[in-house]
Amino acid sequence: xxxxxxxxxxxxxxxxxxxxxxxxxxxxxxxxxxxxxxxxxxxxxxxxxxxxxxxxxxxxxxxxxxxxxxxxxxxxxxxxxxxxxxxxxxxxxxxxxxxxxxxxxxxxxxxxxxxxx
Amino acid sequence: xxxxxxxxxxxxxxxxxxxxxxxxxxxxxxxxxxxxxxxxxxxxxxxxxxxxxxxxxxxxxxxxxxxxxxxxxxxxxxxxxxxxxxxxxxxxxxxxxxxxxxxxxxxxxx
Numbered sequence: 078x079x080x081x082x083x084x085x086x087x088x089x090x091x092x093x094x095x096x097x098x099x100x101x102x103x104x105x106x107x108x109x110x111x112x113x114x115x116x117x118x119x120x121x122x123x124x125x126x127x128x129x130x131x132x133x134x135x136x137x138x139x140x141x142x143x144x145x146x147x148x149x150x151x152x153x154x155x156x157x158x159x160x161x162x163x164x165x166x167x168x169x170x171x172x173x174x175x176x177x178x179x180x181x182x183x184x185x186x187x188x189x190x191x192x193x194x
Numbered sequence: 195x196x197x198x199x200x201x202x203x204x205x206x207x208x209x210x211x212x213x214x215x216x217x218x219x220x221x222x223x224x225x226x227x228x229x230x231x232x233x234x235x236x237x238x239x240x241x242x243x244x245x246x247x248x249x250x251x252x253x254x255x256x257x258x259x260x261x262x263x264x265x266x267x268x269x270x271x272x273x274x275x276x277x278x279x280x281x282x283x284x285x286x287x288x289x290x291x292x293x294x295x296x297x298x299x300x301x302x303x304x
């Protein structure tokens with residue numbers, strides 16, 4: 078069974094750093110790209126970026142390039158999303174997703190990130 | 195910057211048929227954009243409905259169908275049910291590994 082299990086909710090202060098994770102199982106990690114999707118409160122999903130876990134080729138949405146860093150560690154079948162300096166506007170639910178044929182077939186359960194002073 | 199467009203809202207009567215569309219601010223949508231559709235599920239991750247224009251995801255009822263209509267991708271719900279009331283989002287592949295979601299359509303069933 079394919080599973081994407083994300084790390085737990087985070088509460089951070091503005092300016093702090095954060096790295097959230099997405100551990101996959103049930104398939105060959107290096108076969109499919111892994112993406113990240115942001116969902117702001119009451120808004121639709123936003124495509125942030127995507128990584129090929131095999132060679133760490135990464136594509137970022139222009140809206141998120143320079144704002145976050147996507148990475149993957151194939152030795153532990155896990156993808157990561159990180160920030161160096163969080164802002165209150167980063168408060169959202171973040172989903173990792175498996176990409177297949179340019180769509181998302183499996184979703185993580187989501188990680189709530191709250192940034193507040 | 196190319197933006198993906200969707201109707202902001204739509205309503206349908208129970209048992210009726212509704213077609214939601216997904217377009218581009220510049221150019222036409224084709225199968226090369228690999229249109230896919232997702233349904234918001236409260237408290238959970240979005241549910242994948244349709245991919246590659248018209249392929250239903252596993253477990254999705256056949257009252258949901260996808261197509262290209264004119265210069266847009268389309269999601270048609272035939273025989274709408276009360277629990278179809280939700281937000282629907284399309285995703286288009288724009289090339290170079292990058293995709294973009296539309297802003298979503300709020301569907302009311304009444």
